[in-house]
Amino acid sequence: MAYRPTEKTKARRAAQHEHLLRTALAIVAKEGFQGLTISAVAQEANVATGTLYKYFDSKAALCTEVFKLATEKEVNKVQQAAFPAPTSQPLPCRQRLINAITTFAQRAIQARKLAYALIAEPVDPMVDTQRLVYRQAYADIYSELIAEGIKAKEFPMQSPAVSSAALVGVIAETLIAPLGRDQQPPLDMEGEQKLINDIKQFCLRAVTGLPT
Amino acid sequence: MAYRPTEKTKARRAAQHEHLLRTALAIVAKEGFQGLTISAVAQEANVATGTLYKYFDSKAALCTEVFKLATEKEVNKVQQAAFPAPTSQPLPCRQRLINAITTFAQRAIQARKLAYALIAEPVDPMVDTQRLVYRQAYADIYSELIAEGIKAKEFPMQSPAVSSAALVGVIAETLIAPLGRDQQPPLDMEGEQKLINDIKQFCLRAVTGLPT
DNA sequence: TATAAGTGTGAATCATGATTCACTTTATAG
DNA sequence: CTATAAAGTGAATCATGATTCACACTTATA
Known part of the structure; x- marks a missing residue:
């Protein structure tokens, strides 16, 4: 009699799903969530608005998936910086904290609108x-790193939960908020390095309790 | 011939303006900006929607005024904590920083939805x-305080602009963000003190570069 | 009291953008 | 080729909430 989904059609469906998702991500990276409308995605992806609804229950669902997609990659990078594959010479927590913050900062500056x-x-x-x-x-990520540092006596006693949230706040406020709001001219290379360095110093003092 | 505005009518107009503004503020304090709609304000203030537009050009203008009204009071309190009226025994910057952060934190916890x-x-x-x-x-406020502390050799060299933004970020992320998003049960008095203390320690280490 | 200007009204209108759905097209199995 | 299920279409519909405006009511001068 009839029709039955096959490997080929399933693959096509998955491909389309991914295509739509990446199109949406590109829009967010260029215009922020403000620009993420169903019709914009449809137009950009060369499909009708109705088609989006064959792949996503609602705009909210689409947003969530976009968020996840963007997130996973970024968080992974920072995770690797904070917890590198073990080598013969393990890095101190202090250094790994520096690496994590720097990684985050540099990626954020690269894709400032997305960040x-x-x-x-x-x-x-x-x-x-x-x-x-x-x-x-x-x-x-920060919480685990801080807890490890405390145990190793590298860092003084502190609440990892509070300190880690604080670090996220520091970075969000110093680095990202000013970048994204208006069309402030991008910093030159030098200013960028200085900014990252200032942030790094602040975070280090906060976590280590030592002058930098 | 004709009509001319008089003291009495001007006063009435000012009073109405204030009344509408305070009504709007009350809504924000209770439900956040999410609940701030023209019709909600009108209803609460017992006027028609059109009336709002006799006093505010647009919803955006209303929001802005609400924001200012709420802001001024809060910022003033913190300002006073950071820069108290000079006394015979001037406080060190470190102590004033503590006072400013504590003031902010306590007020925020009091009126968490507004914060x-x-x-x-x-x-x-x-x-x-x-x-x-x-x-x-x-x-x-923080920037000025930090600059003063650097000059007085209380704090190590750092960028006041970056450190002050970082402090705002710390407070926003640790204190306010978790409070407001969902309906997390409020902390008990003890937990609240511990939280404020952890934040305070973090900020102090960050700004002073000294163990706490 | 007559006239001008200001204030208040609230239903009607707009704007934006998500969501639906009757219909067309495409792919699969017999 | 034919029947069936899925994918695609896009104009029409909904939902939300801001904004307008023709009209009624008040207040202040002469």
């Missing part, structure tokens, strides 16, 4: 919930 | 611009 969208851009509450998860993912 | 609305709630871009001003007002 702003993920961290700070005002978005509707549905997406904001997802953002909480995202920030927590970062905080968890 | 969340002002600092972190996702709002439309028009209001977000105003928020930038608000955060900057806080940052300016």
Whole structure:
């Protein structure tokens, strides 16, 4: 009689799903969540608006998936910086903290609009919930690193939960918020290095309790 | 011939303006900017929607005024904590920093919904611009205090602009963001003190570069 | 009291953008 | 080729909430 989904059609469906998702991500990276409308995605992806709804239950669902996609990659990079594959010569926590912050900062500056969208851009509450998860993912990395540093006596006693959230706040406010809001001219290379360095020093003092 | 505004009518107009503004503020304090709609304000204030437009050019203008009203009071309190009226025995910068942070934290916990609305709630871009001003007002206080502390050799060399923004970020992320998003049960008195203390320690280490 | 200007009204209108759905097209199995 | 299920279409519909405006009511001068 009839029709039955096959490997080929399943693959096509998955490919389309990915295509739409990446199109949406590109829009967010260029214009922020403000520019992420169903019709914009449809237009950019050369499909009709209705098609989007064959792949995503709602705009909220789409936003969530976009958020996840963007998040995973970024968080992974920072995770690797904080917890590198073990080598013969293990790095001290202090150095790994520096690496994590620098990695985050540099990637954020590279894709400032995206970083702003993920961290700070005002978005509707549905997406904001997802953002909480995202920030927590970062905080968890720092939290683990700080706990390790305390145990190793590298860092003084402190609440890893509070300190890690604080670090996320520092970075969000110093680095990302000013970048994204308006069209402030981008910093030159030199100013950028100085900014990252100032942030790094602040975070180090805060976590280590030592003058830098 | 004709009509001319008089003292009495001007006063009435000013009173009405204030009444509407305070009504709007009350809504924000209770429900956040999410609940701030023209019709909600009208209803609460017992006027028609059209009346709002006799007093405010647009919703954006109303939001801006609400923001300012709420802001000024809060910023003033912190300002006073950071720069108290000079006494015979001037306080060290370190202590004034502690006072400023504590003041902010306690007021935020008192009126958590309002604090969340002002600092972190996702709002439309028009209001977000105003928020930038608000955060900057806080940052300016810290910035001046830090600069003074550096000059007095209480604090090590650092960028006051970066450190002050970082402090705002710390407070926003650790204190306010977790409070406002969902309906997390409020902390008990003890947990609250511990949280404030952890934040205080973090900030002190960051600014002074000394173990606490 | 007559006239001009200001204030208040709230239903109607707009604007934006998500969501639906009747219909067309495409892919698969017999 | 034919029947069936899925994918794609896009104009029409909904939902939300800001904004307008023709009209009624008040207040201040002459």
